[in-house]
Structures are given as C-alpha cells and as structure tokens.
Amino acid sequence: MSxxxxxxxxSLLLLPLLLSGWIQRVKALWSGRRGPxxxxxxxxxxxxxxxxxxxxxxxxxxxxxxxxxxxxxTLGSAAxxxxxxxxxxxxxxxxxxxxxxxxxxGRVALMLAALDxxxxxxxxxxxxxxxxxxxxxxxxxxxxxxxxLKSGAHxxxxxxxxxxxxxAWLLRACAVLALAVMLQVESARMxxxxxxxxxxxxxxxxxxxxxxxxxxxxxxxxxSAIKLFVGSSLMATLLNPWAASGGPxxxxxxxxxxxxxxTAVGTVExxxxxxxxxxxxxxIALALASGSVALLLGAWGxxxxx
Amino acid sequence: MSLSIFLLAVPLLALGAVLALxxxxxxxxxAIALATQAxxxxxxxxxxxxxxxxxxxxxxxxxxxxxxxxxxFRVDGLGAFFLAWxxxxxxxxxxxxxxxxxxxxxxxxHGGTHFALLNLIALSFVLIYSVQNALVFxxxxxxxxxxxxxxxxxDYKSQKIRFAGFNYLVSTHVGLFVLVAAxxxxxxxxxxxxxxxxxxxxxxxxxxxxxxxxxxxxxxALKSAFFPFHSWLPRAHAAAPxxxxxLMSGVIHKAGLFGFLRFxxxxxxxEEWMGWTVLAFGAVSAFSGVLYTSTQRDxxxxxxxxxxxxxxxxxxxxxLGYLGWCWGNASLALIGFAxxxxxxxxxxxxxxxxxxxxxxxxxxxxxxxxxxxGGLARRLPRTAALFLLGGLAGSxxxxxxxxxxxxxxxxxxxxxxxxxxxxxxVLVIAAAALAFVGGVSALSTVRAFGVAFLGTPRDASVQVxxxxxxxxxxxxxxxxxxxxxxxxxPQLAIELARSSLGLFSFASPEVLAASLAPVGAxxxxxxxxxxxxxxxxxxxxWKGRAARRSPTWGCGYTAATPRMQYTGSSFSEHLARIxxxxxxxxxxxxxxxxxxxxxxxxxGSHHAxxxxxxxxxxxxxxxxxxxxxxxxxPAHSRFAFxxxxxxxxxxxxxxxxxxx
Numbered sequence: 001m002s003x004x005x006x007x008x009x010x011s012l013l014l015l016p017l018l019l020s021g022w023i024q025r026v027k028a029l030w031s032g033r034r035g036p037x038x039x040x041x042x043x044x045x046x047x048x049x050x051x052x053x054x055x056x057x058x059x060x061x062x063x064x065x066x067x068x069x070x071x072x073x074t075l076g077s078a079a080x081x082x083x084x085x086x087x088x089x090x091x092x093x094x095x096x097x098x099x100x101x102x103x104x105x106g107r108v109a110l111m112l113a114a115l116d117x118x119x120x121x122x123x124x125x126x127x128x129x130x131x132x133x134x135x136x137x138x139x140x141x142x143x144x145x146x147x148x149l150k151s152g153a154h155x156x157x158x159x160x161x162x163x164x165x166x167x168a169w170l171l172r173a174c175a176v177l178a179l180a181v182m183l184q185v186e187s188a189r190m191x192x193x194x195x196x197x198x199x200x201x202x203x204x205x206x207x208x209x210x211x212x213x214x215x216x217x218x219x220x221x222x223x224s225a226i227k228l229f230v231g232s233s234l235m236a237t238l239l240n241p242w243a244a245s246g247g248p249x250x251x252x253x254x255x256x257x258x259x260x261x262x263t264a265v266g267t268v269e270x271x272x273x274x275x276x277x278x279x280x281x282x283x284i285a286l287a288l289a290s291g292s293v294a295l296l297l298g299a300w301g302x303x304x305x306x
Numbered sequence: 307m308s309l310s311i312f313l314l315a316v317p318l319l320a321l322g323a324v325l326a327l328x329x330x331x332x333x334x335x336x337a338i339a340l341a342t343q344a345x346x347x348x349x350x351x352x353x354x355x356x357x358x359x360x361x362x363x364x365x366x367x368x369x370x371x372x373x374x375x376x377x378x379f380r381v382d383g384l385g386a387f388f389l390a391w392x393x394x395x396x397x398x399x400x401x402x403x404x405x406x407x408x409x410x411x412x413x414x415x416h417g418g419t420h421f422a423l424l425n426l427i428a429l430s431f432v433l434i435y436s437v438q439n440a441l442v443f444x445x446x447x448x449x450x451x452x453x454x455x456x457x458x459x460x461d462y463k464s465q466k467i468r469f470a471g472f473n474y475l476v477s478t479h480v481g482l483f484v485l486v487a488a489x490x491x492x493x494x495x496x497x498x499x500x501x502x503x504x505x506x507x508x509x510x511x512x513x514x515x516x517x518x519x520x521x522x523x524x525x526x527a528l529k530s531a532f533f534p535f536h537s538w539l540p541r542a543h544a545a546a547p548x549x550x551x552x553l554m555s556g557v558i559h560k561a562g563l564f565g566f567l568r569f570x571x572x573x574x575x576x577e578e579w580m581g582w583t584v585l586a587f588g589a590v591s592a593f594s595g596v597l598y599t600s601t602q603r604d605x606x607x608x609x610x611x612x613x614x615x616x617x618x619x620x621x622x623x624x625x626l627g628y629l630g631w632c633w634g635n636a637s638l639a640l641i642g643f644a645x646x647x648x649x650x651x652x653x654x655x656x657x658x659x660x661x662x663x664x665x666x667x668x669x670x671x672x673x674x675x676x677x678x679x680g681g682l683a684r685r686l687p688r689t690a691a692l693f694l695l696g697g698l699a700g701s702x703x704x705x706x707x708x709x710x711x712x713x714x715x716x717x718x719x720x721x722x723x724x725x726x727x728x729x730x731x732v733l734v735i736a737a738a739a740l741a742f743v744g745g746v747s748a749l750s751t752v753r754a755f756g757v758a759f760l761g762t763p764r765d766a767s768v769q770v771x772x773x774x775x776x777x778x779x780x781x782x783x784x785x786x787x788x789x790x791x792x793x794x795x796p797q798l799a800i801e802l803a804r805s806s807l808g809l810f811s812f813a814s815p816e817v818l819a820a821s822l823a824p825v826g827a828x829x830x831x832x833x834x835x836x837x838x839x840x841x842x843x844x845x846x847x848w849k850g851r852a853a854r855r856s857p858t859w860g861c862g863y864t865a866a867t868p869r870m871q872y873t874g875s876s877f878s879e880h881l882a883r884i885x886x887x888x889x890x891x892x893x894x895x896x897x898x899x900x901x902x903x904x905x906x907x908x909x910g911s912h913h914a915x916x917x918x919x920x921x922x923x924x925x926x927x928x929x930x931x932x933x934x935x936x937x938x939x940p941a942h943s944r945f946a947f948x949x950x951x952x953x954x955x956x957x958x959x960x961x962x963x964x965x966x
Contacts, residue, residue, distance in 0.1 A: 056858040060684065097716045
C-alpha cells in the first residue's frame, strides 16, 4: 500500500494525457503523417486552463458544474482501479457498483449540461449517449461478477489481480473483449463514435461538449483521457500475467500492456469506419454476449474449485 | 397499556375527519386535519416507538360481537417501521395540499372533504399496519382504496379524470376480490379470521399454501401496481392532484408490500419456487416499468411508471430474501429483505419529492406535458433543483438515498453465495437487469428534467407563473433533506428497519451488522463525493457569475428557434425503437414526398400501454361475443328462460354437491 500510493497518483496525473497523445501518434503513423507531439493533449489542456470561459445565455449554473462533476466522479472512480501495476488507492466490498454509478453521475451531469444549452445538436448527442450508455450498463456488472465468482473476491482490485483467477485465460479473454467495447463506447472511440469531429452524422460524445470552453472544456478532455486510461488499465491488469505479484515487473508489464491497448484502439480507429448509428446497439450486444460467456465461465469455473 | 394509547389515534383521526368535513372554512379544515394527524403521529409513536427501539411486540385484543368475535391488535417491528414514516409523510402531503389546492379554494371550492379523506387515509394506515384480524384488515384496506379513489377525482368535472378514477376503483376491487378469496380459503382451512390461526396453517407446507401465496401475491401486486397489474396506475397518477399521486405512489400503495411481508412472516420459511417467482416478477416489473418511463410525455404518468419500476426493485430484494431463507443463508436473506425494505422507504421519500415538484410545475404552468414545457429552471429555480434531486435519487445515483438500497441488493445478488452455479448465474443476470434499469432510469430523469426545465420555453402559449408557496415548498424541502440524509447517513434508515428485520427467525444482530457492513464504506464514499461536488459547485457558481455570455453556438446555423430543440419523444426515440416489441407505438405521419414539397408534413408518435390496450381489446371482444350470443337467443321465448333456469340449477347442483 505504501509504495502503491505515489505510483498510483503519479500515473493518474501523468499517463492519461500521454496515452491520448499516443493514440493520436498511432493514428498519424497509420495515415503516413508524423503527427503532433506525444504531449499535445497535455498542451491543449494547459492552454484551455489559461483561457476564460464563455457561457451561453440560455444556460443555468448546472451547465458550469457539469464538466467538473464529470471530472470529479471520474477521478473518484479511478481511485478504485489498480493503475499501472499498483494496488488501487481505495477499495471496499462491491466498489465496482460504486464505480459504475459514479460514472453514471458524471455522464448525467454532462448530458444535462448539453440539454441546458437548448441546442438541438447537443440534445441529439445527449440522447445518443444516454441510449448507448443504458445498453452498456450491464456489461461492467457481468464482467465484474464473472471475475468475482471465479476469484471469490468482492472488490475491483481483488477480483482483477487475484491469484485465484489463475489461468482462466478464456474468461480473461471474454472479459477483455467486453471491456474493450465498453472502453470504445465510454471514451467515444471508433467504431462507435468519432473523437476527431463533431459534425452531424458522427455526433455522440463530441457534440455534447460543443458549448463548453476554456477550463470547462479542459475538464471534459481530461476526464475523457482518464476514462480511457482507466479502461485500458482494467484490460491491461487482466492481461498481465504478473499482475498479482505487484513488483516492478508487474508495473512495467502493465505499462507496456496499457500502451498496447492504446495502440490497438488507435489501430482500430485507423482501419475501421464508424458504424451506422443503428448498428451500434448490435455492437454493444457483442459486449453483452461476451460478458455473459465470461459469467458462465466464471460461475462454472468457481464450482470446479472446491 | 401503550397499545391502547396507540389505538386512540383511530378515534382522533375519525374525529378530525368529521370536524374537517363540517367546518366552513378551508383553512380551518386544513388546520384540523393537520392538528389531528400530528396528534395521531404522537400517539402512534408513543405506542410503537418502543418497538422501533428494539422492544418486543405489543398486543391487545378486544372482544367484539360475532362474526368477528375478537379483534387482536399487534404492533411489531414491521408495522412500526411502516407507521413510523407513513403517517409523517401523509402529514407533509396534507400540508402540501393546503398550498396546492389554493387556486381551487380561491374559486370558492370547499376542501373539507379532501382533508377529511386525507385523515381517513392516515386512519387506514393505523388499522392495516396493526390489526391481526382479516376482516378488520379488509376494512382498513377498503377505507384506503375508497378514500384514495375519492381523492383522485378531486377534479371530477372532467370526464377524463372520472374515467381514470373509475378505472382505479375497478382495478383495486379486482385486487380486493382476490384478497377476499385468499382469506376465505384460509378461513375454510382454519375456521378463524385471526392472523395467528392463519400462521399455524401456513407454517406447514401444503398445496393450499402455494395457492394462498399466489392469490395473496396477485392481490398485493395489484395494490402496489406491479407489471402487468399496473394499467390503472399511470391514468390515476396523471389525473390526481400532485399530493394525492405522491401519497398513493409513495405511501398508500406500499400497503401492498407490507401485506406481502406480513404474510411472509406468518408463513415462515418459504419454498424455493416462491423466491424465484418473486424475484422474476420483481425484475419484470422493474424492467417494464422503467422502459415505459422513457417514452411518456406526461410528467406525472412518467413518475407513475417509475413507481412500478421501484416496487419491482423492492420485490427483487424480497425474492432474494426468500431464496436466502430457503438456502439457509441468513446473511443473503437479510441482505435481500433489508434492501427491499429500505428501497420501499427510500422510494417513498424521493418519489413524493418528484411528484410534489411536478405539482409545483403544474401550478405554475398549468400543464405537465413535457413537449410544451422548457426552460422552467430560470422561472422556477427552487422547484427545478428539488425535482432534479428527486430524479437523481430515483436513478440511484450517488450520493443520494436511492443508491443505498440498490447497493445493498447488488451486494446480495453479486455475492456468489447461491448453492449452485446456475443459481449464481441467474442472480448475476438479475443484477445486470438492475443495472440496465438504473441506466434507463437515468435516461428518463435526464429526459424529463432536461426537456422540461432546461433549454428555452417550447410553447409560447404556456404562461408560467411564479414559484410555489411556502406550504408546498416546505414539504418538498423536508423530503429533499431526507433524501440527502438517506444517502449520506444510511445507518439511520438501517436503524429504522432493524427491528422489522429482527422479526425474521434467522436474523441475529451480528449477521445483520456483518451483511450490511459494505454500506458503511459506501456512505464514506458518498460523503466524500458530496463534499467534492459541493465545493466544485460553489466554485463554479462563484466564478461563472462574471463570465462572458453569448448565444448558444448553432454550428453555423443562425435561425434556430425554440421549436427546434430536441423534444422528449426524439430524446427517447432510439431506445424506444430498440424495444418496440415491448412498447408498441402508433405513428401518425404525413411526410412531404415531392421533390419540392408544397405543404408541410407532420409526424406524431404515441406510446400506448401495451397491457392496457390488450385488456381493452379482450374486454371489447368479450362484449362482442356476449352481444352476438344474446342476439341469437329468441327475443321473447319461454324456451330461453327455461333453458337458463335449467343451466342455473345444473350449475348450482354441480357447485354444491358434485364438488367434494
């Protein structure tokens, strides 16, 4: 616990924006460009923080709170996840329930801020985000329950890193697949959403934040980056064979795996076109299906261990 | 001794009702109702308080002329738990009524009956939650039903409202018949109408026990508006004054769940199929109820469906409790019953708040049609904040009270403590369904609040008046504080429910403390989050006051009008399409088809209740069949009369003799 605290905080502060920069670099390489510096997202956030915001005359104070509520809940829930090979900052039994609902609160705050502007574009983005996240909600529970059943632990940290998880690579693969889809939906990535535009046809997440400016926009971008980092950390922990040991090897492997996940995200984004909106629910159903398979494996796997 | 003090509440409330009825001025009626209800609360708490604090149950029986013989009263932890919040919440509702009905009083309407009926509702609680005799139980049940019906049709001059009231009256009596059938069955087996006699019969497994369980389940499900017995509910909630909707949804119909728990306690250890049935029934109810909330355009109908959802969630808890009991797992059983009971209580707190806030909207704007509202947050900032709080709590978002009870349920469903892997899988799927329900509920809250309160007004013909008077704001504030307190200090509600949980034979304080331990960590997390949000909110509000302002960016389009804002139906259109098999929609559309359309097109969509539509279809078909059959009988023939008489005799003979 003593060593994990600084590591955890440090990685939470430094890595999310770097990881976003890495994805941008991967995408640039795939399209044959050199791409912006790795720290460009960090520069952007720093630049936005220095600016002063402009608010629509239609909005209420809710609009100003929305981005910060999103950031607070994202940071708060990130504390429950083992980041970068360390133990999580905090954990309590069934903390993944809290994790899911804290993310929910942040999302609701952002959706309300979008509706607050009275813009039909932002309303549209808000409605789509609400629909997709609703369908996605059970995935995390299926995956977490599968891991809990298999390992006998009841916390995020314990279930992900448990020695009891043992081999169970099929279970891990299913869980990672489900989490990958979840990551793509939650942090607005291809093939569900296009993070680089906010034009009508691609609008889900980006269009909700059209009216945010200055530090508020910085908060939204930072929160998205943290969500991405948390999601890739979850997957990296599951894929990391040394996760349970918690030594420097584990941290190194974890870091590499996180960047591998980010590379995968950037590659998918470069090679795959965005899905039609109508098809997104079916794509989410894929996550539900693989989460259910993981659940079955977890339940019967646990039964085999007396 | 203290139970006779307790029962003094009954004549006090009755006296208050009579006085409220005969008093000339509305203010005096309200004052009498409030004063007698406050007195009744004091008496009830004096009598039942000891139970809540961990004392034993108190009993009293009165001799009574036949056929009742004796009326036994018994206040135990369960009754005390329900009484402890039902009566104070009814009092707050009565206070709200004073503010809400003011425009009617200003037109010279006499409100004495209304306040008298509210008193009778309180009286019915005292009876239902304490009596041990089936006949008196039915009496209290009927008082509540008829009083609620009369309260619903306050605006009786509108045909629509009379129809909604009649619909409710019929449905609630169908439930009553089923309940009477269950009691008759029990009476035929025990020869008594006493709950104690029922208990000895129900404790032994027998086929009749299962039948009684199902009959009681249906009767209580009709009372609490479970899917598919909910069809009366959206109509009644939309028609009734806001405080009546609030009390019906939050308090009165909780009697159904109370009845269920009362008979669970009488029945003792259930069978496993009962647990699965209750769990599945609750999950289906939560799932269907919440899907319907996403498409409603009437704010109060929306909240009505949300009641169906929330009683479903509570029933999932009870189902889990049944299963834990069957499997001999005290911890799991306690988690289930605790989650269910707390959800019943928490739902009463946040749902009344939402209904009260929607009443404030109605009073200001004279409509609760989402598609006609918009931008209310600027005109009614207090109502907006209160409505949002209620909605967020209803979506089980932290740091409010709704999450506490759902969290407890999750700890049971995801614990992996079922004896077989199949059972564990089913429990996890129930948890995933609960997560989905939470997601849709958040969508509905965002939709209802965002469309009605945010953005700009959609309909220029809606004139929005001022903020609600103090008599309406005070009850809302009380509820809001309780909702917050329930989220930040969940131990308080657990303490309140402790004595009722202690009634279960398997319960022990140590197991209870151990099973609910995760709630403490949840509370800490909620407090931290609340502190962070409070700090951030204040900072944002403070810094944002002086910020630069400009119009909303229209993505380059400069002629945007308020009518172009996203509407409620467009907000939920995508979800509704995915679930169209469950939520049939009727579309009326005239789309422009030429290349250069000359006339404007139009599109309207309406989501009817699938169950209600089916009921009406079946009824209509039955009516057709009867009239067709009747048309075939020769108009005035002695033969028809003789045939009818013969049929009656044969049927009578079969019913009396042929059936052992």
